[in-house]
Amino acid sequence: MLDIYLYVFTTGFIWILIGTAVGILVGAIPGLSGAVVISLALPTTYFMDGADALLLLISMYIGATTGGLISATLMRMPGTEAAIMTTLDGYPMAAGGNPARALGLGVLASFVGGLIAWAILAVLSPPLSLVAVRFGPYEIFAMTVVALTLIAAVSRGSLLNGLLAAALGGLLSMPGIDPVSGNLRLTFGLSSLDNGFAMLPVILGVLVLGQVLLDCETRGAPQVESVRGSASVSMRLRDLRDYAGTFVSSSVIGSWIGILPGVGGTTASIAAYSVTKAFSKNPERFGHGEERGIIAAESANNAGTVGALAPLITLGIPGSVITAILLGAMVIHNLNPGPLLFAENPEIAYTVIAGAFAANVAMLVIMWVATPLLSRLMYVNKFYLFPAIVVFCFIGAFTVSSRFFDIWAMLGFGVLGYVMAKARVPAGPFVIAYILTPIAETNLRSGLVIYDGSYLPLLTRPVCAAFLALAAVSIVWSLWSELRPARRDGAQ
DSSP states (O other): OHHHHHHHTTTTHHHHHHHHHHHHHHHHSTTOOHHHHHHHHGGGGGGSOHHHHHHHHHHHHHHHHHHHHHHHHHTSOOSSGGGTTHHHHHHHHHHTTOHHHHHHHHHHHHHHHHHHHHHHHHHHHHHHHHHHTTOOHHHHHHHHHHHHHHHHHTSSSOHHHHHHHHHHHHHHTOSEEOTTTOOEESOTTOGGGTTOSOHHHHHIIIIIIHHHHHHTTSOSOOOOOOOOSOOOOOOOTHHHHHTHHHHHHHHHHHHHHHHSTTTHHHHHHHHHHHHHHHTOSOGGGTTSSOHHHHHHHHHHHHHHHHHTHHHHHHHOOOSSHHHHHHHHHHHHTTOOOSTTHHHHOHHHHHHHHHHHHHHHHHHHHHHHHHHHHHHHHTTSOGGGGHHHHHHHHHHHHHHTTSOHHHHHHHHHHHHHHHHHHHTTOOHHHHHHHHHHHHHHHHHHHHHHHHTTTOOTHHHHSHHHHHHHHHHHHHHHHHHHHHHHHHHHHHHO
């Protein structure tokens, strides 16, 4: 394992630096996201070694999460959704004349949160994989169902919209070759659909082109508030001692929430911020530039980012849109994400763990040195970037198999992404269901073959029953959460 860490910090560190820097830059520009940059970077990894590709993409993931705090602090406009809670105290502190202090606390908290989450990832992943490797097809199917229901349940908007998006994504993953019988299905006589829709055109269309089309409806740059003063980063080592409890508690909360499929860094930061405020001796200070508020929000969202890698490499279950893209990258490079990864490709699993650590180190250095420059670049109107983004989308779609069909498919999915956004149907469950449905189907039908067509083991095998019960609870809880406000309003 030491040789893997040595490789990551030597030969592989160039990819870490590139990925982290690009991720931070994209995260600092409001309107862009980690999902966009990772989707655009995915075609470039076709010609890379699998380990290097994962290092590049994971560092982009971590960098984008951290970069969002720059615009959240200086503009009151979070660069990423995970930085929403940072605006509550980061901007008031910056507007009050301490932007360097606010940025310094955010960067330090991001580093500590990522470091604690890495430790949890490194400790839990190997034993969890040993348990998961004993799972049969029905167990893997049940885990996938949990991931689908949780992701749909926590989607923005209604539960119905989330489930609708997941169902649509699952349906569009069906055309092509039947994974069990080998027969063609849902191709409608089109030979171009014999292998189904390629993953990359789907991701680029729904997540990138769809967002570009939506953003083109607005004209001009958004009106935002900004602060004056130095955008340098001011960190003090004594903060680690003075706020040790907040650092640790928020990081642990963020790590565990990140491990849960479908929850993500935004929920982690909200939970950690709420807990910190609830146990504070001066809760009235929160929202007015409280240092503990910045620490809680940034520790949790970065810990959640790293924590989301645990179910990805041990169970093959993505906990967010970005980790779903990472799952797709592993599939593209003929890696076997999930329970068998530690058994068949242990060097890849430990490369992911080591890469998470290295990316946090690179993030700390880059944010410390480059934040003054990045604070100016974030005011760039994102509309100037759209032509380059569209060009990269076309190149990426064509790179898959050098077929014009993939370009047309990408355009079609771009329109679909736009329509979904207008209808307030979230894209996240769509993409994740598109990736997970083939896994669920293959394991379900394999289980039916093993158990002579019987579904009964899904209820009699303890692990299967537990996962399916969890899926049912998530749906019932989501329905109750949506119906309760309506009933309350009706009673009033």
